[in-house]
Amino acid sequence: MPGGKIKKAAKKGIGERESSEEKTTLAIISPASFYGFYLIPMLKKVKEYRLIGIGRDDFKNIGPGNRFYPLDLTQPGADQDLTKILKQEKARIVVHLSFLETPPHNASWGHEVEAIGTLYILNSARTSGVKKIVMASTTAVYGAFPQNPHFLSEEHFLKGTMGSQLFPDRVEAEREAIKFAGQNPEIKLTILRFAPVLHRKADNFIVKYFQLPLCPTVMGFDPLWQFTHASDALNVLFKVTTAAGEGVYNIAGRGVMPLSQILKFLGKRSILLPPPALFSLGHTLWAAQLSPLPPGFCNYLRYPWSADGRRAEKELGFTPRYSILDILREFRGDMVLDPAFG
Amino acid sequence: MAETTKRVLGDDPFETKKAWKKPPKDVSSRVTADKGSSAKKPAAKRAVKGRKTSAEPGKPKRAAKTAKRVTATVTPPPIPPLPPKKVVEEEIKEYFRDIASQSIEILNDEIKRFDEFGYDAELESKLEPVIELLKDAYFRIEIKGLDNIPEKGNALIVSNHAGTIPLDGLMLRAAIRMEHPARRKLRFLLDDNIYYLPFIGRLMNRLGAVRACQENGQRLLEEGELVAVFPEGIQGSGKLFRDRYRLQRFGRGGFVKLALRTGSNILPVAIVGSEETYPLLAKIPSLGKPLGLAYIPITPTFPILGPLGLLPLPSRWLVKIGEPINLSVYGSEAENDPLIVNTIAEGVRDNIQEMIDELYAERKSPFF
Numbered sequence: 001m002p003g004g005k006i007k008k009a010a011k012k013g014i015g016e017r018e019s020s021e022e023k024t025t026l027a028i029i030s031p032a033s034f035y036g037f038y039l040i041p042m043l044k045k046v047k048e049y050r051l052i053g054i055g056r057d058d059f060k061n062i063g064p065g066n067r068f069y070p071l072d073l074t075q076p077g078a079d080q081d082l083t084k085i086l087k088q089e090k091a092r093i094v095v096h097l098s099f100l101e102t103p104p105h106n107a108s109w110g111h112e113v114e115a116i117g118t119l120y121i122l123n124s125a126r127t128s129g130v131k132k133i134v135m136a137s138t139t140a141v142y143g144a145f146p147q148n149p150h151f152l153s154e155e156h157f158l159k160g161t162m163g164s165q166l167f168p169d170r171v172e173a174e175r176e177a178i179k180f181a182g183q184n185p186e187i188k189l190t191i192l193r194f195a196p197v198l199h200r201k202a203d204n205f206i207v208k209y210f211q212l213p214l215c216p217t218v219m220g221f222d223p224l225w226q227f228t229h230a231s232d233a234l235n236v237l238f239k240v241t242t243a244a245g246e247g248v249y250n251i252a253g254r255g256v257m258p259l260s261q262i263l264k265f266l267g268k269r270s271i272l273l274p275p276p277a278l279f280s281l282g283h284t285l286w287a288a289q290l291s292p293l294p295p296g297f298c299n300y301l302r303y304p305w306s307a308d309g310r311r312a313e314k315e316l317g318f319t320p321r322y323s324i325l326d327i328l329r330e331f332r333g334d335m336v337l338d339p340a341f342g
Numbered sequence: 343m344a345e346t347t348k349r350v351l352g353d354d355p356f357e358t359k360k361a362w363k364k365p366p367k368d369v370s371s372r373v374t375a376d377k378g379s380s381a382k383k384p385a386a387k388r389a390v391k392g393r394k395t396s397a398e399p400g401k402p403k404r405a406a407k408t409a410k411r412v413t414a415t416v417t418p419p420p421i422p423p424l425p426p427k428k429v430v431e432e433e434i435k436e437y438f439r440d441i442a443s444q445s446i447e448i449l450n451d452e453i454k455r456f457d458e459f460g461y462d463a464e465l466e467s468k469l470e471p472v473i474e475l476l477k478d479a480y481f482r483i484e485i486k487g488l489d490n491i492p493e494k495g496n497a498l499i500v501s502n503h504a505g506t507i508p509l510d511g512l513m514l515r516a517a518i519r520m521e522h523p524a525r526r527k528l529r530f531l532l533d534d535n536i537y538y539l540p541f542i543g544r545l546m547n548r549l550g551a552v553r554a555c556q557e558n559g560q561r562l563l564e565e566g567e568l569v570a571v572f573p574e575g576i577q578g579s580g581k582l583f584r585d586r587y588r589l590q591r592f593g594r595g596g597f598v599k600l601a602l603r604t605g606s607n608i609l610p611v612a613i614v615g616s617e618e619t620y621p622l623l624a625k626i627p628s629l630g631k632p633l634g635l636a637y638i639p640i641t642p643t644f645p646i647l648g649p650l651g652l653l654p655l656p657s658r659w660l661v662k663i664g665e666p667i668n669l670s671v672y673g674s675e676a677e678n679d680p681l682i683v684n685t686i687a688e689g690v691r692d693n694i695q696e697m698i699d700e701l702y703a704e705r706k707s708p709f710f
Contacts, residue, residue, distance in 0.1 A: 022418050048422075146538050149557035150459055220540025222547075224460050235438075243434050256458055258548075303538075304553075317435025 023050040026241070027091040027130075029121060030098035031068070032057035034202045035136050035237060038230070038341065039095070042238045049242075052089050054082065055098065073098060073117035074109065082120055086128035093132045094125050095241055099173075101138070101204035103166050103294050105286075114169035115176070122180045125187065132188045133177070134241050138204070139195045139250060141171050144223070144305040151308035154193070154248045166205070166296040178248070188246045192236060195252035195307055198331045199230040199341060208292040210331070215263055215270045216278055218301045224256040226306040229322040229330075231338040236318055245316055250307035255324040259301065265328050275302075459529070459558070462548040469549070476509075477516045480656050481615065485517045487663035493524040496563040496606040497666065499570040500597055500690055502589055502698060503578030504616040506639045508536060509654060514570055514613070515550055517661060529562050530570040531555075535636045536579075556600060563604040570611075571597045573687070576636055580625060586617040587702055589695050595680075595687040598669075602677040607666040610690050612697035615659030618708045620644075657708050660701045664693060 511530030
């Protein structure tokens with residue numbers, strides 16, 4: 001038998017059974033998302049990993065020997081299918097990137113995808129013997145409140161936006177994950193909370209805000225905003241996936257900047273509105289599906305929600321390579337900092 | 343992956359090989375493998391290289407495998423166990439250290455204008471003439487005891503609070519910045535009700551104020567800044583004129599816990615003159631609530647003269663900075679002992695009250 005295995009390994013087209021015994025199988029949920037799209041080429045170069053992509057949107061070019069399974073987590077029976085896939089492929093690491101970076105208009109569908117989907121993934125991981133789960137989250141889960149300190153640490157209570165439409169499901173998903181990690185200590189869970197990645201392909205709610213024809217700001221308020229560069233974000237994600245790293249970390253770029261200065265720097269047209277006008281306008285446009293941002297977003301235009309990245313610095317040794325000015329210059333189109341993300 | 347060689351502005355450190363700390367061992371195989379590499383490749387490759395050498399020391403070199411076809415006699419390596427946490431932590435740190443050190447110098451500018459708490463150096467320098475005018479001609483501030491403020495290192499200034507729109511933080515900052523030999527920049531902590539006032543709060547933040555909470559104060563003190571707190575809070579700034587210069591309750595002793603936790607000295611400060619900037623004759627909380635304010639103030643000038651009534655009256659200010667109170671004798675667990683915290687808070691309060699009475703007696707008239 002050993003001879004047969006080796007002869008097969010020597011050939012170019014390696015069968016799945018054999019290769020999965022040599023390499024560690026890494027499952028990526030939602031490879032067509034922004035993080036997945038850039039993470040997969042980085043992982044493909046690591047010969048020790050065999051990748052399987054599981055997601056709703058078709059993903060080509062997952063690589064020779066790797067496999068993509070179409071699966072919609074909102075369909076009934078998705079959890080059994082997921083368990084079957086993970087068991088069959090003997091996945092050891094799961095990277096959960098199936099999150100909605102922009103709030104969906106269909107709130108119940110959003111709940112299905114993020115909260116219930118995460119529950120399915122966690123349970124399937126436990127039954128299939130997965131050893132490590134990595135989740136990509138956002139610093140918006142802390143919510144923007146007047147009581148927030150300038151730099152929110154990871155212990156800060158996640159309030160999301162308390163009843164409003166911004167990321168309540170993400171908060172729930174994180175809570176489930178942390179509870180799960182407490183109940184299953186043998187599975188290593190890492191949650192990375194990224195400050196918004198300002199990249200035109202990232203398609204998150206902050207990029208959508210800057211792509212509005214007229215950016216609304218609140219009269220008399222000027223919060224300090226924080227971003228992460230795409231390559232910093234993916235570097236951390238890659239490193240945390242391929243090496244050990246357990247726990248919840250805030251990941252952000254260097255420095256903060258007031259919103260008014262950011263808008264001036266990017267050359268965006270902005271409009272000052274008093275809070276009540278902004279709320280009612282926001283409600284109307286959101287309900288009419290003309291605005292990509294729910295009314296809860298107004299808080300993010302007023303109160304602090306920047307995250308403290310010191311734990312990542314201390315425990316992972318991560319210091320961001322790019323400062324907020326670099327990120328803004330790149331977003332503005334002045335230059336390309338990292339050709340891999342061009 | 344984008345294999346195009348998109349030029350980054352300026353000298354690309356990866357092209358000039360300045361980025362390589364240690365030159366790669368097998369140059370021949372590496373050169374054939376990545377001709378025309380993008381910037382991402384070396385990082386990923388080096389990650390792999392590092393991982394291999396630390397986790398599997400006895401395995402054949404990767405270069406050998408890729409250069410020649412796998413021969414039939416090579417046994418496939420067993421599934422490696424996940425490396426123990428200690429080893430991998432060091433490796434992660436080294437990886438990120440390498441990346442951080444390769445940052446492109448042209449783009450690596452520090453943000454000199456805004457600091458992480460929202461202070462705007464440019465705005466302060468633009469408004470400096472106005473603030474200096476306020477300090478020297480309008481309020482005619484006389485400050486004593488400046489040598490009690492250390493030249494370097496953290497210290498917690500504790501002061502009495504007054505004025506519906508409290509200018510004491512701003513004036514204290516101006517006085518210290520302009521008259522202290524080291525020109526230290528004071529960060530003062532403001533209560534929510536002022537900090538979130540639409541325009542004034544934002545202006546104060548740009549001029550050095552920070553929202554008052556334990557985390558902010560702790561972070562500032564840990565970074566070695568000079569921090570001022572006003573423990574009376576809105577009770578102090580909302581004092582009616584007839585209760586002037588009588589110190590209210592000093593909160594729950596949060597400033598003492600802050601000082602104990604960060605190991606900073608407490609500097610008691612008394613400011614006389616700030617009460618007369620907005621002599622509060624009465625206040626109406628019920629009218630203020632719908633507007634989001636704590637109360638609507640009634641001063642001799644305010645509702646009568648309209649918005650002009652919100653200008654402060656030109657009282658003469660006397661400021662005294664007392665001797666530093668060293669709390670190192672208590673140790674850091676003392677912050678959990680309410681008895682010690684309350685005793686220290688009361689002590690500081692009495693100290694400040696004494697200094698206020700002294701300065702009040704010294705001052706002949708509030709405006710001249």
